[in-house]
Amino acid sequence: MFGKKFIKTLLSSGPSLEALPYLLTGNLSCKGELFSHASGLINSSFEGPVQSESQIGVGPQGRVLGKMDGSDISIEGLYKGEATARQHFFIKKGSFVQARCRSYSLTMEEGCDFEGLLVIGIDDKDLTSSWKHKV
Amino acid sequence: MSITTLFSRQAPVKEWVTCPACGHEQKEYKDANATFCHACGHRISIQEDTKKSPRRAQKRVDKRLISCIHCGTELSVHSSAMSWQCTGCSAYLDLCNHEINKESTAEILTYGNLSVGKKGFLNGPRAEAETIFLSGRSQSKLTCRNSLIVRDGASLFGEAKGKLMRVVKGASLKTENTVEFQTLEIAGHMTSKQLIVNGLLKIETGGSLHTDSLIFGSIEVQPGAKLYAPARSVIVNK
Numbered sequence: 616m617f618g619k620k621f622i623k624t625l626l627s628s629g630p631s632l633e634a635l636p637y638l639l640t641g642n643l644s645c646k647g648e649l650f651s652h653a654s655g656l657i658n659s660s661f662e663g664p665v666q667s668e669s670q671i672g673v674g675p676q677g678r679v680l681g682k683m684d685g686s687d688i689s690i691e692g693l694y695k696g697e698a699t700a701r702q703h704f705f706i707k708k709g710s711f712v713q714a715r716c717r718s719y720s721l722t723m724e725e726g727c728d729f730e731g732l733l734v735i736g737i738d739d740k741d742l743t744s745s746w747k748h749k750v
Numbered sequence: 751m752s753i754t755t756l757f758s759r760q761a762p763v764k765e766w767v768t769c770p771a772c773g774h775e776q777k778e779y780k781d782a783n784a785t786f787c788h789a790c791g792h793r794i795s796i797q798e799d800t801k802k803s804p805r806r807a808q809k810r811v812d813k814r815l816i817s818c819i820h821c822g823t824e825l826s827v828h829s830s831a832m833s834w835q836c837t838g839c840s841a842y843l844d845l846c847n848h849e850i851n852k853e854s855t856a857e858i859l860t861y862g863n864l865s866v867g868k869k870g871f872l873n874g875p876r877a878e879a880e881t882i883f884l885s886g887r888s889q890s891k892l893t894c895r896n897s898l899i900v901r902d903g904a905s906l907f908g909e910a911k912g913k914l915m916r917v918v919k920g921a922s923l924k925t926e927n928t929v930e931f932q933t934l935e936i937a938g939h940m941t942s943k944q945l946i947v948n949g950l951l952k953i954e955t956g957g958s959l960h961t962d963s964l965i966f967g968s969i970e971v972q973p974g975a976k977l978y979a980p981a982r983s984v985i986v987n988k
Contacts, residue, residue: 703973721977725949725968728983733964735953735977 635672658692675709688718704735769794816861818843819878827861834861848879850886858890868902882912884923898931900938919956936975948984953977 638655639645645660651667658674664682665671671685677692688700691707697715698704704718708726715732723729764777767785774789784795812829823838827845834843847862850870857874858864864879866872870886878893885902892898894912901918906925915931917923921938930946936957944963945951951969953959958976967984971977 720973720975721969721971723966723969723983727968730982731980733969733977733979733981735971736958736974737976737978 635670639677640674673710767794767796816843816845819859861895866904900940917957919954945979 635654635656638649638651638657639661640656640658643659643661646662648663649657649661649665651671652669653667654670654672655667656672656674657665657677657679659676660678662680665679665684666682667685669685670687670689671683672689673679673692673694675691677694679692679694679696681696683694683696683698685699686701687703687705688698689705689707690710690712693711695713698717700716700718702719704716704721706712706721706723706727706729708724711728713730715734717734717737719736721733721735763780765780766775767778768775769787769790769792771792772787772790774787776785776788778785778796782796784793786793813826814829815824815826816834817824818836818838818841820841821836821839823836825834825836825843827834827843832846834845835841836843844858844860845862846860847864848858848860849865849867850858850872851867852869853871853873855873858872858877858879860879862879863881863883864877865883866886866888868885872886872888872890872892874890876891876893877888879895881896882892882894882898884898884900884904884906887905887907888910889907891908892906892910892912894910894915896912897914897916898910898912899916899918900923901921904921904923906923906929907927909927909929910925911930913931914933914935915929916935917938917940919937923938923940923942925940925942925945928944928946929942930948932947932949933952934945934947934950935952935954936959937954939958940960942959942961945959945961946965947967949967951959951964951966953969953971953975955972955974957972959979960976961979964979964981965984966981969977969981
């Protein structure tokens with residue numbers, strides 16, 4: 616599904632948030648619904664669902680409350696909610712996350728502050744069969 | 751050649767040779783190419799470096815450091831020794847490897863390795879070893895100074911703790927009590943009640959972990975691996 620090089624990059628250092636274009640930045644505090652076709656970084660406060668067809672990042676200054684849906688999700692700031700990454704979920708050192716996370720693969724660095732539920736590599740078919748009784 | 755010349759002939763010169771395997775020294779003819787060690791039977795190829803005078807030859811004795819289970823005294827023991835006596839508290843220290851292939855109700859405290867076979871059942875109060883290879887069942891409180899390697903279909907009903915735990919590919923493990931390790935690597939399948947991994951939890955491709963409670967330092971779940979866990983990072987507890 617993914618190239619070895621791609622996976623290796625994801626697992627070693629994680630996607631670089633610096634390379635992402637800003638969706639929200641500065642001393643902003645927004646509420647609403649955010650949808651993006653491209654990758655983007657949120658580096659300010661946002662409350663509401665966030666959806667992207669590509670990569671979403673929550674920067675060190677970012678505070679996001681709400682559902683999040685993207686192909687890759689990287690968090691370096693604060694996040695509370697329910698997040699689904701179709702590919703890789705990356706929680707960096709220094710982040711604060713209270714969430715129910717679903718993804719295909721996951722990396723959490725030492726020094727992150729996480730509390731929540733992890734459902735990784737388990738698709739809906741699995742959830743309704745062998746893993747159903749636990750969900 | 752006269753008879754006197756024949757009888758006056760001196761015996762060939764001998765030299766000291768040191769066995770590279772066990773350090774045993776023995777005399778061999780100077781011109782010999784090879785011989786066998788009188789102590790261990792090892793074949794010695796006689797070259798210049800093995801021909802040493804006994805005074806210069808130093809026996810190489812591998813040692814390892816252990817600390818007494820009872821009093822904590824640091825001891826330097828021969829790696830080939832089967833047992834030792836603590837110089838601090840005079841306690842007997844078991845250095846042997848153990849293999850359990852049936853039910854065992856004994857308390858096992860060893861500085862060697864412990865293997866629990868498929869039909870093995872550790873049912874004693876506790877078991878402590880350097881590395882534990884688990885293929886069977888255990889109700890004992892396990893302490894691994896080095897690592898716990900899980901093979902086949904194993905069950906852990908008691909507590910377990912140590913440095914490294916590895917569930918190998920094809921193995922499945924079910925735990926009913928708290929399991930606490932510094933590092934956990936899962937290539938097989940594992941279900942557990944409570945899991946504490948102070949360092950890295952790594953689930954390799956094809957591996958899976960299902961736990962009711964997970965406390966972790968860091969996590970790496972490779973593509974193709976599965977994880978289901980209500981979790982919190984170690985930092986939350988500080």
